[in-house]
Amino acid sequence: MSLRYMIPASKFKRYLPKDYVELVDYGPFGKKYSEVGVKNMGAYKELVEEHPMCSGCWMAYYIKIIFASLPNPENTVTIGTAGCGRLAISQAAVPFVYGNYGDQNAMASGMTRAFRLRFPDIQKDVITIAGDGGMMDIGFSMTMHAWFRREKFTTIMLDNETYGNTGGQESGMSMEGAVLKMSPKGKNFGKLPAMQLAITAGCVYVVKMSPTNINKASKAIRRAIFAARNLGPTFIHAYTSCNIEYSIPTPDVFADAKEKEKGRFAFEEYMTPEAKELFAQIESKTKREVS
Amino acid sequence: MSLNKTLVDMDYLLNEAPREKHFITGAQAMAEAVKRASVDMAIAYPITPQSEVMHLVGDIYAQGHIKEYYRAEEELGTMSAIAGAARAGVRLFTATSGPGLLRGLEAIVSWPGHRVPCVLGILTRVVNAPLSIQPDNIEMAYMLHCGAVMLHAENQQDTFDYTLAAFAITEKVDVYIPVAVATEGFFVTHAKGYVNMMDEKYAYKEVDPYEAPVPAMDNEVPPARIQRDAPVQKSNFMSYLIHSVWQQEIWDSNRRAMKYIYQYLGGPIEVINPDADVFILASGCAAAQAREANRYAEEEGLSVGLIKVKAIRPFPKQEIRDALKNAKSVIIPEHNIIGWLASEVKSSIDNSGIVVDGPRVYGGMTLPVELIMTEIYTALGMETETLQA
Numbered sequence: 001m002s003l004r005y006m007i008p009a010s011k012f013k014r015y016l017p018k019d020y021v022e023l024v025d026y027g028p029f030g031k032k033y034s035e036v037g038v039k040n041m042g043a044y045k046e047l048v049e050e051h052p053m054c055s056g057c058w059m060a061y062y063i064k065i066i067f068a069s070l071p072n073p074e075n076t077v078t079i080g081t082a083g084c085g086r087l088a089i090s091q092a093a094v095p096f097v098y099g100n101y102g103d104q105n106a107m108a109s110g111m112t113r114a115f116r117l118r119f120p121d122i123q124k125d126v127i128t129i130a131g132d133g134g135m136m137d138i139g140f141s142m143t144m145h146a147w148f149r150r151e152k153f154t155t156i157m158l159d160n161e162t163y164g165n166t167g168g169q170e171s172g173m174s175m176e177g178a179v180l181k182m183s184p185k186g187k188n189f190g191k192l193p194a195m196q197l198a199i200t201a202g203c204v205y206v207v208k209m210s211p212t213n214i215n216k217a218s219k220a221i222r223r224a225i226f227a228a229r230n231l232g233p234t235f236i237h238a239y240t241s242c243n244i245e246y247s248i249p250t251p252d253v254f255a256d257a258k259e260k261e262k263g264r265f266a267f268e269e270y271m272t273p274e275a276k277e278l279f280a281q282i283e284s285k286t287k288r289e290v291s
Numbered sequence: 292m293s294l295n296k297t298l299v300d301m302d303y304l305l306n307e308a309p310r311e312k313h314f315i316t317g318a319q320a321m322a323e324a325v326k327r328a329s330v331d332m333a334i335a336y337p338i339t340p341q342s343e344v345m346h347l348v349g350d351i352y353a354q355g356h357i358k359e360y361y362r363a364e365e366e367l368g369t370m371s372a373i374a375g376a377a378r379a380g381v382r383l384f385t386a387t388s389g390p391g392l393l394r395g396l397e398a399i400v401s402w403p404g405h406r407v408p409c410v411l412g413i414l415t416r417v418v419n420a421p422l423s424i425q426p427d428n429i430e431m432a433y434m435l436h437c438g439a440v441m442l443h444a445e446n447q448q449d450t451f452d453y454t455l456a457a458f459a460i461t462e463k464v465d466v467y468i469p470v471a472v473a474t475e476g477f478f479v480t481h482a483k484g485y486v487n488m489m490d491e492k493y494a495y496k497e498v499d500p501y502e503a504p505v506p507a508m509d510n511e512v513p514p515a516r517i518q519r520d521a522p523v524q525k526s527n528f529m530s531y532l533i534h535s536v537w538q539q540e541i542w543d544s545n546r547r548a549m550k551y552i553y554q555y556l557g558g559p560i561e562v563i564n565p566d567a568d569v570f571i572l573a574s575g576c577a578a579a580q581a582r583e584a585n586r587y588a589e590e591e592g593l594s595v596g597l598i599k600v601k602a603i604r605p606f607p608k609q610e611i612r613d614a615l616k617n618a619k620s621v622i623i624p625e626h627n628i629i630g631w632l633a634s635e636v637k638s639s640i641d642n643s644g645i646v647v648d649g650p651r652v653y654g655g656m657t658l659p660v661e662l663i664m665t666e667i668y669t670a671l672g673m674e675t676e677t678l679q680a
Contacts, residue, residue, distance in 0.1 A: 002510045075510050079375065095508040097378055099371060099405075100397050106368040107375030110334065113359050114379030115509065117331055118500070124509065142371065145364035 056250030102139025132173035147201035168245035317479035322347035324454035341414030370398030380500030380507030386412030403438030425655015447484035559602035567596030
């Protein structure tokens, strides 16, 4: 029913908002990835268009990549928390649950299990998308325990190395020495080892990256969603700079992301043998389906 | 469910299904109610003294009465997972107490606003410090202002009946907010009492998410929610408006629950000896002691009335006003130091000067009937040994 439920009766169509009708007619719902996806962005009605993010926001760009990469947007629910990210995520044409502070992975645990009860034969993809503060500080125990419990959903951390939405305070993912609000003398410890924590906690597929290449970024997101369906929790740790709090001039945002890619956000990909086998199966079947 | 249950509506389950007498604890009574409620999913976290409820519910899950169950990492994780699962359209139960309730409170108080239908057991316990694990219902005071429906059970039988009724009330189209069923830790949860229960082959009809007034976020229920929708960002003005109308609707929903409290529980209050001048008014375990005091008074030939308050939210203001219309004094015994029930009553009646603030016990003390009797003698203008001493 998932696809049919959004298609209006023809006589009713003219009364619906233009945006809705365009999403039904020209959106990615029910289409093959090769027809839509990141490669065709701009040529179809995207799930995220307008958003209130700052000029040059690298997070907004990455959120557009996330939504353009969804294998099955008509059966996807996203969950997020307070932060800049949800300002754009909540404007996507996909159901979005905004819970309380940092509780996204606990909510997703309940939701994923409940979906499996109600729809044993339909794959419902649950994805949590939250910032470094939401995932690794206030939501830390809920993030970690969802992984330990092997909950089958995808976790995406938008790491801008600060609390951007509340005005630039130190976060657990800020660099050692960074002078931010609440660290007026410089942060006195380094970034939390999010990737290692995810691997230790049992994630079956983990990527750390600075998403400068949209195809590579999309491939990681899709792999994470496919692996989460049957194998276990998956985690993507993406660099999504805050050009305001780190004073990165808008024209230099991409260069900054390239620079981070050479340093602490160098591409790293971890997968279990089962995940590797799964990707080999999916990607050999139809190469375009994943990459 | 493979247990071959007879699924029935709540009226039949509560009022018509044949019952047999059992001698069980309050914790068992709550779990037995959950067993008959066709619960899809329960999420547990251990806390003293109530832990027995959620591990008994775990046993019920293992027996096949519940489809999904797990122990969460902590209370906030539990309550958040309930909120997540509710979005997927399943019937839910959890229980907590005291510090655990406060730890989960950020999520719990957002349930009504998120229109999360579920049943929350509150097996009351002291809130620290100093450390104590004894019964004391002060935590209920923190729950009064969130919009949830709150029932307060006097004994094991109430715990069973209220918990079952709660599953029906929470899913009503014109309610659809969580229902909390509270009772006192230890005094009720760990003590045995007689409970008349229907056979476990009877169970409440299963939840139908397509009947919900707020569609599940399962991408299955029309109208589709693919419209870009982030009202808070539109403008501050829109934000004020949306929040205010939404909150009004939650409290209206809370008030609309009252008719179901009449339907399933025979009303929000029970009154004995309505023509008395002096009343004892109490809820929960204190009502059991108040009932005893009422019996003592009767034996002594004194005319004393009893008002048991079953529903704390919606609070039965009108019913209490009517019951106390001609009263000269109302004694309110409570298991907490602040006297939240006395405050509620005072704000409901015109002549709040008739309220006797107490007796109150807290920190886990028992509530001796003699304490209530002393207040009765004082209210009736009689001299007592205590006063003479």
